[in-house]
């Protein structure tokens with residue numbers, strides 16, 4: 001989704017402020033669709049190499065996830081609705097004060113408080129993904145909201161980071177997960 005219009009991304013980075021992208025994740029050896037998406041990321045990275053640095057971290061595992069979830073400025077998650085099972089990695093980011101910019105799917109349907117804990121890509125959770133609307137929303141939020149705030153209003157950005165901890169990280173814990181499994185599934189009958 002991020003690379004659906006590389007010219008647009010290049011112009012946003014040029015006009016609004018520098019941008020760098022770090023990918024983590026891997027495809028199952030038999031997942032041809034997943035492997036072809038990763039090839040597309042590499043092709044786009046090559047096209048953008050002079051304006052937007054893109055790296056793809058190989059062998060994504062807990063050690064790398066720990067660095068990524070704690071070290072980035074925004075956690076971008078772009079699943080196709082309604083296929084996001086949960087989105088645990090966005091919760092791990094929130095625990096580290098990293099706000100999400102994500103499609104409203106999985107945990108983000110509940111966790112997103114727009115402009116407070118992060119930002120939604122698109123504006124409704126009921127429907128299936130509408131790629132063109134979501135792509136427009138992603139680029140618009142980066143261009144008009146998130147990058148200008150990051151560079152121009154760092155105090156406001158830091159406030160969002162703190163709200164991600166206060167509202168998301170305090171709620172999306174393994175303790176809450178286990179007690180909801182017990183209440184809603186195991187002991188529900």
Ligand SMILES: *Cc1c(COP(=O)(O)O)cnc(C)c1O
Pocket residue numbers: 060061062065066086087088089090092
């Ligand atoms: C958190 C984590 C995942 C799960 O990522 P999601 O974005 O929730 O699908 C997968 N692999 C590793 C190594 C992780 O740390």
